Amino acid sequence: MTIALQDTSADDSLAFKRLPLTPAMLANLEQLGYSQMTPIQAASLPAALAGQDLIAQAKTGSGKTAAFALALLNKLDLRRFEVQALVMCPTRELADQVTQEIRRLARAEDNIKILTLCGGSTMRPQIASLEHGAHIVVGTPGRLMDHLDRGTLSLSALNTLVLDEADRMLDMGFFDDIVTVAKQCPKTRQTLLFSATYPEGIANLSKQFLRNPLEVKLTTQH
Ligand code: ADP
């Protein structure tokens, strides 16, 4: 199914309080100045929060991070000190931005541990952090593969896999790495794919790793 969105001006249908979020999360969103959902959030969050797989296509700056971050945070069980969500990003810079945004959105929840695993940093501190445990991992494909190969990262408790900026990851030649990582995730997980464009490789990934995904495409400039 594809939802094509028209231009939307401020109205109640964009209120975060329409979503099944905790009062603490709603209060935090208000504090952050997120007064209403962006169009991509309004189109994707109801399905994402319901556990459905998703392909979301919208331009840069449209608020895609919160669209997947709220979904994965909502499912997080803090008592389980295991990696429950993995976000794959094309670059260290983007991984850092995603980590920052998840931290802002998670402020209402105490003690969430998020690890950023990217190439260019030494392995040893990353391995030490992984030994201490984490709830969420954000990283680039090459480094995630390194940790999986060494057995320092386990994805056996994962319930959400996010492919952020999937088109850029494909441009950078990460298709095989994404496939390898996705194959190590439990089959019952939710998979959320975000992209600014929809090249052939995205359809391939989707066919292999997404289950009956809702496709959300923003057709207007926003
Ligand atoms: P994208 O991933 O689509 O490029 P981002 O997730 O980086 O976009 O969001 C762009 C900016 O918009 C960020 O600074 C983010 O904090 C802000 N933002 C996201 N959602 C909202 C919202 N509902 N209300 C206000 N600002 C928002």
Ligand code: MG
């Ligand atoms: Mg983004």
